[in-house]
Amino acid sequence: MPQRQISLAPADATTSETLRETLLARFAAIRAELKVSEVFPPEVEAEAQAVAGQPLERPERDETALPFFTIDPATSMDLDQAMHLERDGDGYRIRYAIADVPAFVAAGGAIDSEARRRGQTIYCPDKRVPLHPTVVSEGAASLLPGEVRPAFVWDMRLDAEGEGTSAEVYRAMVKSVERFDYVAVQEQVDAGTTDERWVILKEVGEKRIRQEQLRGGASLPMPEQEVHLGDDGNFTLEFRPPRTVEEWNAQISLLTGMAAADMMLHAGVGILRTMPEAEHHAVARFRRQANALGAPWPAEQGYGDFLRSLDRANPKHLALIYEATALFRGAAYTPFEGDVPEQVEQAAVADAYAHVTAPLRRLVDRFGLVICEAISSGSEIPAWVREALPLIPGIMKESDRRAGAAERMCADAVEAAVLSPRAGETFSAVVVDRDEKGVEVQLLDLPVVAKAKGSGELGATIDVRLESVDVSTGQVRFVVA
Numbered sequence: 001m002p003q004r005q006i007s008l009a010p011a012d013a014t015t016s017e018t019l020r021e022t023l024l025a026r027f028a029a030i031r032a033e034l035k036v037s038e039v040f041p042p043e044v045e046a047e048a049q050a051v052a053g054q055p056l057e058r059p060e061r062d063e064t065a066l067p068f069f070t071i072d073p074a075t076s077m078d079l080d081q082a083m084h085l086e087r088d089g090d091g092y093r094i095r096y097a098i099a100d101v102p103a104f105v106a107a108g109g110a111i112d113s114e115a116r117r118r119g120q121t122i123y124c125p126d127k128r129v130p131l132h133p134t135v136v137s138e139g140a141a142s143l144l145p146g147e148v149r150p151a152f153v154w155d156m157r158l159d160a161e162g163e164g165t166s167a168e169v170y171r172a173m174v175k176s177v178e179r180f181d182y183v184a185v186q187e188q189v190d191a192g193t194t195d196e197r198w199v200i201l202k203e204v205g206e207k208r209i210r211q212e213q214l215r216g217g218a219s220l221p222m223p224e225q226e227v228h229l230g231d232d233g234n235f236t237l238e239f240r241p242p243r244t245v246e247e248w249n250a251q252i253s254l255l256t257g258m259a260a261a262d263m264m265l266h267a268g269v270g271i272l273r274t275m276p277e278a279e280h281h282a283v284a285r286f287r288r289q290a291n292a293l294g295a296p297w298p299a300e301q302g303y304g305d306f307l308r309s310l311d312r313a314n315p316k317h318l319a320l321i322y323e324a325t326a327l328f329r330g331a332a333y334t335p336f337e338g339d340v341p342e343q344v345e346q347a348a349v350a351d352a353y354a355h356v357t358a359p360l361r362r363l364v365d366r367f368g369l370v371i372c373e374a375i376s377s378g379s380e381i382p383a384w385v386r387e388a389l390p391l392i393p394g395i396m397k398e399s400d401r402r403a404g405a406a407e408r409m410c411a412d413a414v415e416a417a418v419l420s421p422r423a424g425e426t427f428s429a430v431v432v433d434r435d436e437k438g439v440e441v442q443l444l445d446l447p448v449v450a451k452a453k454g455s456g457e458l459g460a461t462i463d464v465r466l467e468s469v470d471v472s473t474g475q476v477r478f479v480v481a
Contacts, residue, residue, distance in 0.1 A: 019417060022471045026413040027126050029472075034402050034409075036122050040114060040133050047110040048133035052140035055103045059150050061172035068097055068174055069197065070143055071249050074181035077138035078121075078130065078360045082151070082176045083252060085200040090160040092204055096256050097174045099141045100150035101132070101359040101366045107384035111136070116391075119399020121361040124410050130361075137360045145179040152356075152369045154256050162207025167259035168376045169369070186243045198245075205248025208255060217350035218304030218324075219254060241312035253357045254349060260372050261352035264336075265344065267375045271335040271368060271389055273355050275347045278303070278327040285433050286326055288459045289449075292430030292442045293320050303327060304350075319447035333364055333396045335389040363399070364392050412474035415448050419476055420469045426481050429464050431456040439480065454480025 031038065040048075068082035084095040105111045115131055122129040130137050143149050151174045156167045189198050212219065224240040257273070264270025283303070290297040290306075293316040297306050307324060310317040328348055333355075334341045346353040356372060359365040367385050374381040429441035429452070438453045441464055452464045463481040470476075 019420060019471065023413055023417045024126055026472055026474060027124050027410055030406055030409045030413070030474075031122075031124065031129065034405055036129050036402065036406065037118075038127075038129055041110070043110045044114045045133055045135075047106075048104075048135045051104045051106075051111075052135045055140070055150060056106055057103050057150070059100070059103075059171035059173055061170060063095075063097075063151075063153060063172040064148055064175040066095060066174065067177045068095075068143070069178045069180060070145070070176050071180045071182060071185055071245070074183065077134075077142060077144075079143040079176070079179070080358045080360045081253065082143045082174065085197055085204070087200065088157055091165070092158040092162075092200060094154075094156045094158065094204070094252060094255070096154040096156065096252060096357075097143060097151040097172075097176075098154065098256075098357055098365075098369060099143055099360050100152055100171060100369075101136075101141055102370055103150040104136050104141050105132070105366065107382070115363050115366075116395055119363050119395050120403055122403050122406050124406060125414065131363065132360060141360060143174070143176045145176045148173055148175050150174075152373055154259065156255065156259060158204065158207075158255075162204055162211055164255060164259060167263070169260075169263075169372050170377065171373060182243050182245050182249075186245045189245060201245070201248050201252075205244075205251045208251035209247065212251075212254075212350065213304065213308070215350035216302055216304055217348060218302075218307050219250070219348050241318055254353070256357050257353045257355060258349065258351050260354040260356040260368055261344075263372050263375045264354060264368075265340060265352060268340065269337045269375075269381065269386075270354060270371050271333055271364060271392060272341070272344055273331065273346050273353050274334045274341070274343045275328065275331040275345075276343065277347050279329065282326050282329060286324065288430065288432045289323055289442050290320055291459060292432065292444065292461075293317065295320055316447075322447065323442075323449060331400075333393040335393060337386070337389065364396050367392060409474055412476075413471060415450075416469050416471045416474050416476050418446070419448070419466060420471055423466050423469050426463050426465045427478075429462060431458055431460050431462060434458060441478070450476055450478050452478035452480050456480060 066084045068084050070079050070082045072079055080099050082097040086093050105115065111132060118131050121131045141149065143151065151172060152169055153172050153174065154167060154169045157165050159165050185198060188195060189202065193199070261270070261272055264272065287297050295310060295317055307321060310321060312318055312321070331346070334343060344352045354368050355362060355365050356368040357365065359369060367388055370385050371381055427446070428444045430444065431439045432442050432449065433440035434456065438451055439456045440449060441452050441462070442449050456462045464478040465481045466476065467479055468477045
């Protein structure tokens with residue numbers, strides 16, 4: 001599942017400026033606490049400036065005649081992926097260009113060392129802290145429109161049902177001719193566009209979703225948590241449903257990751273993104289949340305089908321999708337060389353899967369891309385990649401921990417800001433979990449899950465009183481009324 005996102009709307013009311021500043025200060029304090037550095041060491045910036053002007057290598061193959069295009073959020077500058085879609089008989093041919101980060105990052109160099117320390121880009125509501133210096137990630141390596149860039153090109157063919165039939169990957173120079181954002185593309189689709197790019201993207205996206213359903217997967221894009229400032233000067237918390245174009249685009253990335261995993265498994269070397277099935281306790285807890293939010297989960301229905309059945313125009317259902325991450329625990333990076341690991345499947349994808357489509361934002365993808373290109377071309381995997389394989393899981397585990405902590409702590413701060421004017425009020429809630437310290441409740445009129453001091457039966461509807469709120473620490477204190 002993709003990471004949650006939180007957007008912070010600009011303040012337009014003087015009465016809330018202090019609260020907003022407190023919230024921004026909290027985000028900065030979270031980054032400091034987690035040692036998320038917002039600046040790069042001088043030697044890293046110096047190396048980045050040098051390679052931005054002169055990459056370490058340029059592929060000989062030229063694919064600049066292919067009119068690649070990108071689809072990303074409107075404000076993104078670190079463009080990892082560009083695509084070219086066409087029909088192939090009664091099937092499809094997809095060429096998916098991924099930013100060639102190894103062309104700008106020398107193994108063992110200053111950028112490489114710093115990237116291994118960071119692990120991934122960290123997202124906070126007010127800013128993002130990048131994996132690589134922006135002169136590379138948002139400039140020289142980014143697949144910006146009109147610019148010729150080195151890339152790993154995945155050439156994949158699908159049959160009429162959207163099932164992959166072949167895949168290869170090679171390095172080439174590419175050129176994105178046009179940049180799109182999700183809003184603009186969705187508007188074209190909704191207006192009934194005849195642009196063949198969007199017609200094919202829709203066909204492939206929907207067929208790949210159907211293939212996922214047949215496998216029992218559940219890789220729904222997460223709704224974005226948005227914070228708005230109302231006319232009354234108070235913050236409100238809402239969820240924006242993912243656009244269908246985002247889901248179709250995500251399916252192209254998933255297709256590539258599955259092709260990468262297949263290559264690695266057949267070659268007997270690589271690094272997979274693995275995840276076990278959801279634990280019984282997490283499933284039971286989520287069922288209680290579903291009941292609390294008016295969307296009971298039938299016992300005979302798989303969680304993928306259940307999540308797809310939810311109405312994403314319903315704020316409560318969106319909140320439930322948001323909380324579904326509780327089912328996706330235990331994800332790990334599993335390297336192997338020789339014997340295939342016992343756990344190869346990623347439960348949400350319901351297939352073997354590897355991360356290779358976001359090298360500008362995630363360390364492991366750089367190594368996965370080099371492995372797959374070597375396998376595809378029949379060449380030797382570089383020694384620096386093989387040497388790093390045993391180290392990457394530890395790096396990524398720590399990085400995931402830091403990114404997850406930043407996400408949770410920022411979400412807590414946002415929820416505290418939303419609740420701050422309501423201290424002393426009583427809320428209806430459903431008990432979704434409990435332990436010796438109290439209960440965990442899902443509020444019924446806000447998309448908030450919180451701890452409360454007191455007791456209650458699992459699944460019971462109770463009243464909880466908001467005793468105190470501290471935005472500067474992100475702490476809220478509820479008690480069972």
